[in-house]
Amino acid sequence: MPGGDSAAAGGKTGVRIVVVGDRGTGKSSLIAAAATESFSENVSPVLPPTRLPADFFPDRVPITIIDTSANLESRGKLNEELKRADVIVLTYACDFPLTLTRLSSFWLQEFRRLELKVPVIVVGCKVDLRDDNQPISLEQIMGPIMQQYREIETCIECSAVTLMQVPDVFYYAQKAVLHPTAPLFDQDTQALQPRCIRALRRIFILFDSDMDGALNDAELNDFQVKCFDAPLQPAEIVGVRRVVQEKNKEGVNDLGLTLDGFLFLHSLFIDKGRLETTWAVLRKFGYGIDLKLRDDFLPAPLKHAPDQSIELTIEAVEFVRRVFRLYDTNNHGALRPAELDELFSTAPENPWDEAPYKDATERTTQGNLTLKGFLSEWALMTMLDPRGSLANLLYIGYGGNPASALHVTRRRSVDRKKQQTERNVFHCLVFGPKNAGKSTLLNSFIGRPFSESHEPTAGERYAVNVVDQPGGNKKTLILREIPEDGVKKFLSNKESLSSSDVAVFVYDSSDEYSWKRSNELLVEVARHGEESGYGVPSLIIAAKDDLDPHPRSVQNSVRVCQELGIGASIPVSSKLGDMNNVFCRILSAAEHPHLNIPETVAGREHKQFRQLFNHSLLFMSVGAAFALVGMAALRAYGGRRNSSR
CATH class of the missing domain: 1.10.238.10 (EF-hand)
Structure with missing residues (x-):
């Protein structure tokens, strides 16, 4: 098989090589010899930037070589150049052993101190001046250093006087950038x-x-x-x-x-x-x-407004269904961890091994991923990372037009006016005070057994599942838990509610404080929705219904729901498994975006003022119209009188 050509450069438009090393190691002579293909006795101590043309090497990518000074007073400029480098050429003098020792005792340590993440080419200059009576093996000397400093891509010796291997230095430097070894090959394991x-x-x-x-x-x-x-x-x-x-x-x-x-x-x-x-x-x-x-290599990102979401198309959903059946080798309706790893063996990694996807979906008691869980993971990934979802479709063999795998949903503002939605995936925010039962609600949604032990959620968490509705209709619901101490940061973004279809507010029905705090969060979120224009349908969930309810909380919840214009709170008990059809009710609220939007007193007054203002404008417009009609009639009457004379 022949090698690559300029296409192998991967779109790189230039390579910046910074040459460093101790004073007198031959940096400037090396650069000058490469540029002029000749040796000169009179070379400036530090050369200006030198450019090798695109056709200098087969990859046809131009090279810019930066010469540097090792003087202490130039250290700041040197560090700046190193941080801009694509690759470093580190020189030592073959006739001066101390400069070889300085590679590991100073230079390579300095690169790590600066946290440089670029390949290094070690170059022994002035090989023509080395004492022939002291034979030296480059591999023997550099082997231990390369073992310690894996950033060293290769080592080479050269002579600017005889031009021996001078072009090779910069060819290897360019190659280390365009065709690096580290991503392809592990030197330790070979x-x-x-x-x-x-x-x-x-x-x-x-x-x-x-x-x-x-x-x-x-x-x-x-x-x-x-x-x-x-x-x-x-x-x-x-x-x-x-x-x-x-x-x-x-x-x-x-x-x-x-x-x-x-x-x-x-x-x-x-x-x-x-x-x-x-x-x-x-x-x-x-x-x-x-x-x-x-x-x-991927289609351009889909443009969408803040209140639009991105979903897989029917074609893409059918593809992932087929993939699931293909890897479900025992036809048990669930993928074992080994089968899931095999499915993603052509992707850089299994994308669901880390948060927020790990533990976000339904699994069997053996830890296998069900079809509902599999489809749910794709829905979650497409909502959170559309391009990542598309890339993973391609990794696992999607052969359709990549541009046709995703589609943008209709704006929620339009859905509200039409009083219906065409979405298949719905995003629900879960608010509530600590220990109210938010995490337990999410666990119930994905079939996790109830646990008496309480583990506070450290950050945001997702749970996603397919919800079966009456009539056999299936929709995907994504629950996103917002910890109490993360609400302020969440609402600091004006558009934080724009991506949500519905919000629920969970409280411990046996704890009066839990209700008060949940009510405060509800009002806070409702105000944010009114101010931003992204108000969302909201529901109140009275968790822990198996405990004795606090009487005042029950009374207050009824009053607050009436005042805000939302449905009555929904009692649930995860411990008893009595969820009161809560997930279908959440989904129903999301599918009717014009209902259950909380309205605060301030929001209601603002709405009334706006309506009054609009009515005033209407009356003024009508009055102005009547005045114009009257003036027109008067002019017509005057015209007729003048003509009759």
Whole structure:
């Protein structure tokens, strides 16, 4: 397989190389020799920025080389340049051993102190001046240093006088930026990095058209043409198979090149220093340096107003259903952890292993993910991270038009006017004081058993599930718990309620203080909705209904609901499993966005004033219209009298 060309640069428009090292190590002479392809005795102590043209190396990416001074008074400028570097060339003098010692005793430690995250090329200059009577092995000397400082990409010796390996210094520096080793290969284990394996597995599967686990001659040729615009000759295909089979018996079978063989080939390229070949393949399929799909490979982000949301289309939902059935190998209606890991084996990682997705959905008692849970995770990810959701669809094999996988819902303000919504996924905010029962409500929603122990929620938490409605209609509901001490920060954003379809306020029905605090939160959120124009339907939930209710709380809740114009509080008991159909009722409130929107006294007065003001304008308009009509009639009458004379 041939290597990559300029396309392998992955869209990089330039490489900035900063050359550093002790005084007298030959930095300026090295740069001048590379730029002029000749040696000069008279070189400035510090050269101005030097530019090598795009056609200097095969990747056709221009290089800017920055010379630096090692003087203490120039340290500030040096640090600034280092922080702007794409790659560092660190020099020592082959005829001055102390400068070699200074690499690890000063320079490499300094790079770490500055928290630089760029590759380093170590260069021994003036190799022509080294004492031939003291033979030295570069590998022997640099091996231990490279073990300690993994940021060192490679080491090379050169001579500006004889021009020996001078261009190679900057070729390797450019290559370290455009085709870095670290994302692909683990030097410690001498194996491909996990993310690299996942990306190559996805590419392998894309070309395994007959899904037999091997690339036959035609499939291998399709891969070659796609990546390198050149077909393989029959003899070359035979040669590829022979090379793989000699080193990896599992890499070839009667059907063709297996995944093991495909991965082995790329390990071989990297071992031979042909990283550009593997990078050319990865970049052809949209991967960036982090081995995730680049933003420019995905459709442009969907534009939407704050009160619009993004959902998977019917086509995309059907695709994920098929994927679920494909990986549910025992047809038990749930994916085991190993099956879920296999499903995402072509993604950079399982996206649901971390918060907010981990533990957000329904699972069986064995910890397996049900179909409802699987669909719910996709709905949650699409709402929170639409582009991440789209990327993961592509990772697991979505073959449709990426632009048709997501759609933007209608604005909530329009839904309210039409008194109905077309959404399939609804977002509910869960407010309430500490120990009111918010987390227990979320646990009940995703089928978790009741627990007497109370563990305060440290931050925001999500629970999502598919809700079965009367008539067989199914909608997805996302509950988002807002801790009491996080409400102020949440409401500091004017548009914080814009993304929500409904809000619930939970209180402990046996605790008067819990009711008072929940009521305060309700009024606070209602005012925010009135001021921002993003008021949402709201419900009150009286939790812990198995305990003796506080009489005053019951009376006050009835009064407050009437005053605010919302439905009566809903009693629930997670302990007894009596949830009073609360999730269907939450969903119903979300589906009727014009109802149950709380109205405070101040909001009602403002509304009345606005209506009065509008009526005044109407009366003024009507009066003005009558005046105009009267004037027109008077003029007409006057005109008729004048004409009759």
